[in-house]
Amino acid sequence: MSQIARLLPRLTAYSQLPRLTRATLFVVVGLFCFLIGAQRALTQSAAHDPGVRSSPAGAGAPIAGLTPNQRAYFDAGLEEFSEVESVKGTVSNTGAGLGPRFNGESCAQCHAQPAAGGTSPSVNPQVAAANNQGATNQIPFFITANGPVREARFPYAADLRHPDGGVHALFTVTGRGDAVGCNLKQPNFQQAADAGNLIFRIPTPVFGGGLIEAIPDSAILAQANMQSDAKHRMGIGGRPNRSLGIGITGSPNTSGNDGTVTRFGWKAQNKSLEIFAGEAYNVEMGITNELFPNERDETPGCSFNGTPEDATNFDASGPELSSDVVRFAMFMRFLDQPQPAPPTPSTRNGAKVFQQIGCSLCHTPTFTTGQSSVGALSNIPANLFSDLLLHHMGPGLADNIVQGQAQGDEFRTAPLWGLGQRLYFLHDGRTSDLVKAILHHYGAGDHHYPDSEANAVISNFKKLSGQDQQDLLSFLRSL
Ligand code: HEC
Ligand code: HEC
Numbered sequence: 001m002s003q004i005a006r007l008l009p010r011l012t013a014y015s016q017l018p019r020l021t022r023a024t025l026f027v028v029v030g031l032f033c034f035l036i037g038a039q040r041a042l043t044q045s046a047a048h049d050p051g052v053r054s055s056p057a058g059a060g061a062p063i064a065g066l067t068p069n070q071r072a073y074f075d076a077g078l079e080e081f082s083e084v085e086s087v088k089g090t091v092s093n094t095g096a097g098l099g100p101r102f103n104g105e106s107c108a109q110c111h112a113q114p115a116a117g118g119t120s121p122s123v124n125p126q127v128a129a130a131n132n133q134g135a136t137n138q139i140p141f142f143i144t145a146n147g148p149v150r151e152a153r154f155p156y157a158a159d160l161r162h163p164d165g166g167v168h169a170l171f172t173v174t175g176r177g178d179a180v181g182c183n184l185k186q187p188n189f190q191q192a193a194d195a196g197n198l199i200f201r202i203p204t205p206v207f208g209g210g211l212i213e214a215i216p217d218s219a220i221l222a223q224a225n226m227q228s229d230a231k232h233r234m235g236i237g238g239r240p241n242r243s244l245g246i247g248i249t250g251s252p253n254t255s256g257n258d259g260t261v262t263r264f265g266w267k268a269q270n271k272s273l274e275i276f277a278g279e280a281y282n283v284e285m286g287i288t289n290e291l292f293p294n295e296r297d298e299t300p301g302c303s304f305n306g307t308p309e310d311a312t313n314f315d316a317s318g319p320e321l322s323s324d325v326v327r328f329a330m331f332m333r334f335l336d337q338p339q340p341a342p343p344t345p346s347t348r349n350g351a352k353v354f355q356q357i358g359c360s361l362c363h364t365p366t367f368t369t370g371q372s373s374v375g376a377l378s379n380i381p382a383n384l385f386s387d388l389l390l391h392h393m394g395p396g397l398a399d400n401i402v403q404g405q406a407q408g409d410e411f412r413t414a415p416l417w418g419l420g421q422r423l424y425f426l427h428d429g430r431t432s433d434l435v436k437a438i439l440h441h442y443g444a445g446d447h448h449y450p451d452s453e454a455n456a457v458i459s460n461f462k463k464l465s466g467q468d469q470q471d472l473l474s475f476l477r478s479l
Pocket of ligand 2 (some may be wrong): 352357360362398413461
């Protein structure tokens with residue numbers, strides 16, 4: 001009532017204006033509203049991310065059809081994947097080997113959402129890990145209680161000219177009760193950031209990992225050559241001001257050891273789950289193993305165990321005979337792919353839009369696995385929504401890290417299965433908003449890197465009606 005009372009004098013004032021002035025005001029205000037609307041439609045999306053799907057976790061279960069012994073490996077692997085490690089194994093309920101430098105204390109700390117094997121949880125476990133058992137670590141500025149789990153790489157050496165590219169672990173064991181005598185400094189992340197020499201990676205989920213391993217190289221290479229007209233058109237269309245277009249190209253990353261297609265990690269830099277497990281054990285947790293047997297930091301006073309710290313347990317039997325790394329690999333190999341939510345009219349239309357505007361030219365909806373020595377992994381449709389190829393993504397996403405054939409601006413098409421229950425997006429976890437994740441695919445080339453291959457597709461996305469955009473987002477959150 002009082003609001004109306006306050007408005008009344010203004011309305012009266014408006015009606016007392018000369019008719020011409022009133023008409024002009026009306027047109028000006030109308031035009032303003034129209035322009036705002038048009039600008040919204042063109043530059044951003046009217047639609048919004050429906051948010052994390054809250055129904056029960058659509059991932060984390062073993063794949064159907066495992067034999068009892070395979071299932072025993074899955075269970076033993078899950079237990080090991082979740083075990084927190086300490087330096088000497090003297091802290092209760094821990095295994096040995098942590099450090100001297102580390103990013104996390106268990107695989108499941110980082111691979112947690114929506115179940116063990118997944119991605120960053122809503123509360124970042126790195127904050128507690130920093131000072132566990134008396135460790136005196138400072139928490140770097142890019143690690144926050146409610147932000148994504150992150151690891152850091154420095155693209156260049158301290159001279160900013162020679163390449164580095166490696167992971168620089170956030171924490172050391174210095175100060176921990178089980179690491180007396182070890183005195184290490186954390187890297188100076190602020191200095192690296194000030195020099196523009198710091199990039200981040202967030203965890204990728206490992207659900208369906210065994211299916212990704214079981215896709216034949218030939219299927220990936222055949223897919224790379226499919227729809228080449230459409231891929232070419234999309235590239236040209238996205239570059240109206242440039243005569244040379246690269247189109248959607250996409251090429252495999254390959255192993256320097258045997259030349260086959262590598263598939264795992266943000267740049268498809270790793271060959272297998274077992275190699276990734278061995279690398280993660282040493283790089284993320286500082287635990288030497290049969291695949292990576294040497295400490296990354298051999299500072300005197302900081303080695304507390306014989307190497308490799310994880311090894312075959314010759315005197316055990318069953319899954320316990322195998323090293324932790326083998327058990328990690330088995331757990332991940334036997335994890336089923338995420339189960340999408342049942343379709344609705346909106347998600348069905350969204351799936352169609354996803355194809356029509358060209359998202360699926362990179363995010364290939366399905367591959368079928370080949371014949372596997374594990375029956376449960378043989379000839380299974382793997383709905384990963386990735387071509388497993390590298391694409392140029394423009395200067396905005398480029399991280400200047402070269403891994404195998406992957407250049408500084410190239411990334412593996414991120415698999416979208418399980419997307420509905422993921423909290424953070426893109427390799428550095430820069431956003432938790434799906435709309436932003438899509439818009440960040442767009443990038444105009446500069447003197448270092450070409451245009452993003454996704455430009456034309458993202459232009460198509462911006463031109464969609466609000467309803468089609470919304471349906472596309474509902475579809476993505478149904479995965
Ligand atoms: C501190 C956090 C952290 C810990 C601990 C950690 N990871 Fe990861 N994991 C990551 C990050 C970050 C990536 C992405 C790395 C990249 O591609 O640069 C990743 C990627 C992976 C991938 C690749 C999946 C794919 O398809 O891309 C596998 C497999 C994996 N981790 C397994 C493990 C295992 C096994 C352990 C325990 C031994 C482990 N991780 C511990 C952060 C972590
Ligand atoms: C040229 C190939 C290409 C096209 C076309 C493309 N994407 Fe992507 N997409 C990628 C790559 C590569 C990444 C990973 C980029 C990064 O993390 O820096 C990605 C990441 C994503 C992510 C984040 C996933 C995650 O795990 O963080 C989403 C969501 C996504 N794309 C949706 C889409 C949608 C929707 C479309 C169509 C509008 C689309 N993409 C078109 C290549 C493509």
